[in-house]
Amino acid sequence: MFQTVSKAFFQILAGSGVLKSLASRYGMGARGGFARRFIAGETVDDAIPAARAIQAEGLKVTLDFLGESVATAAEADAATRAYLAVIERIAGSAVERNISLKLTQLGLTIDRATAVDNLRRILDAARTHDFFVRIDMENTPYTAVTLDVFETMWQQGYRNAGIVLQSYLPRSEADAARMNALGARVRLVKGAYNEPRDMAYQSKEDVDAAFVRIMRLLLAGGNYPAIATHDPAMIAATRGYATERDVDPSRFEFQMLYGIRRDLQKSLQAQGYGMRVYVPFGREWFPYFMRRLGERPANIGFVIRGVLSER
Ligand SMILES: Cc1cc2nc3c(=O)[nH]c(=O)nc-3n(C[C@H](O)[C@H](O)[C@H](O)COP(=O)(O)OP(=O)(O)OC[C@H]3O[C@@H](n4cnc5c(N)ncnc54)[C@H](O)[C@@H]3O)c2cc1C
Numbered sequence: 101m102f103q104t105v106s107k108a109f110f111q112i113l114a115g116s117g118v119l120k121s122l123a124s125r126y127g128m129g130a131r132g133g134f135a136r137r138f139i140a141g142e143t144v145d146d147a148i149p150a151a152r153a154i155q156a157e158g159l160k161v162t163l164d165f166l167g168e169s170v171a172t173a174a175e176a177d178a179a180t181r182a183y184l185a186v187i188e189r190i191a192g193s194a195v196e197r198n199i200s201l202k203l204t205q206l207g208l209t210i211d212r213a214t215a216v217d218n219l220r221r222i223l224d225a226a227r228t229h230d231f232f233v234r235i236d237m238e239n240t241p242y243t244a245v246t247l248d249v250f251e252t253m254w255q256q257g258y259r260n261a262g263i264v265l266q267s268y269l270p271r272s273e274a275d276a277a278r279m280n281a282l283g284a285r286v287r288l289v290k291g292a293y294n295e296p297r298d299m300a301y302q303s304k305e306d307v308d309a310a311f312v313r314i315m316r317l318l319l320a321g322g323n324y325p326a327i328a329t330h331d332p333a334m335i336a337a338t339r340g341y342a343t344e345r346d347v348d349p350s351r352f353e354f355q356m357l358y359g360i361r362r363d364l365q366k367s368l369q370a371q372g373y374g375m376r377v378y379v380p381f382g383r384e385w386f387p388y389f390m391r392r393l394g395e396r397p398a399n400i401g402f403v404i405r406g407v408l409s410e411r
Contacts, residue, residue, distance in 0.1 A: 164200040199234070268301050293391075
């Protein structure tokens with residue numbers, strides 16, 4: 101209940117232009133910028149050393165050049181060209197070739213065809229440079245169309261892509277079974293958006309129970325699933341099920357977000373589990389950052405300390 105209210109509150113704040121401009125003034129300051137804990141920087145040249153440092157600890161990475169909900173075809177084209185430049189830049193670095201993106205960054209808010217065209221440009225470049233592309237899952241107006249776009253690309257032979265399923269959506273169990281049948285790679289998450297009662301489970305108990313059911317489906321019959329959570333109970337359930345069903349740790353991986361539970365990231369890696377860190381960067385960090393605050397309002401403490409230290 102508290103988490104639902106908190107997510108809704110921070111979602112409203114995420115729409116505030118005043119807050120956004122204040123945040124961009126203080127958030128990414130070189131010294132003590134409060135958003136730096138969760139965002140690797142505003143440019144790919146900031147993200148590359150951050151990713152290298154993570155890799156040096158034996159962890160894997162996926163880089164996300166942040167952006168979402170672009171409003172015009174010209175903006176979607178600019179975002180796509182920027183992402184293509186990021187691919188070239190990563191390909192020329194010693195960073196793992198694995199990226200995450202959102203379809204509304206590529207024009208899904210405008211129409212499906214724009215997003216599909218732009219996604220194809222990115223998947224082609226990714227194929228040339230041997231990248232894996234994870235299509236993040238956004239809020240419910242985009243669930244069905246995101247899955248549909250993914251499956252269309254899959255049927256067209258693009259196998260260098262994977263999808264995300266959210267356990268707060270009752271539909272995700274059936275989606276997981278369909279992705280398993282395709283052989284597509286799934287990242288399982290709880291879900292980060294504030295969703296209406298008729299679309300999503302609202303209680304932590306229901307979201308967690310569904311997470312465990314889908315995790316089992318994916319571990320038993322999926323293609324290298326990613327179990328993306330910081331929740332020790334979900335991690336314990338995954339480890340327990342893998343042991344019980346004799347699923348080798350090389351057949352799945354855990355994923356966590358940059359700056360969250362770094363202790364747990366390292367300890368799971370040290371125990372022989374694959375651990376991938378999601379490294380977000382870019383100037384459009386504000387909505388991503390606000391979702392992280394909504395998940396854990398205690399994070400507001402970092403913000404206040406960061407702003408005070410800048411003055
Ligand atoms: C790699 C990765 C990719 C993701 N991709 C998507 C996506 O495509 N679509 C989508 O809707 N969601 C995505 N998410 C977010 C996800 O849906 C959850 O909102 C987020 O992971 C918090 O849920 P949790 O599983 O960690 O469990 P929770 O029950 O929310 O948290 C468990 C514990 O984790 C820690 N924790 C969780 N969040 C935070 C935080 N913000 N700050 C500090 N500590 C925290 C706390 O210790 C908390 O007690 C992604 C998450 C990860 C890890």
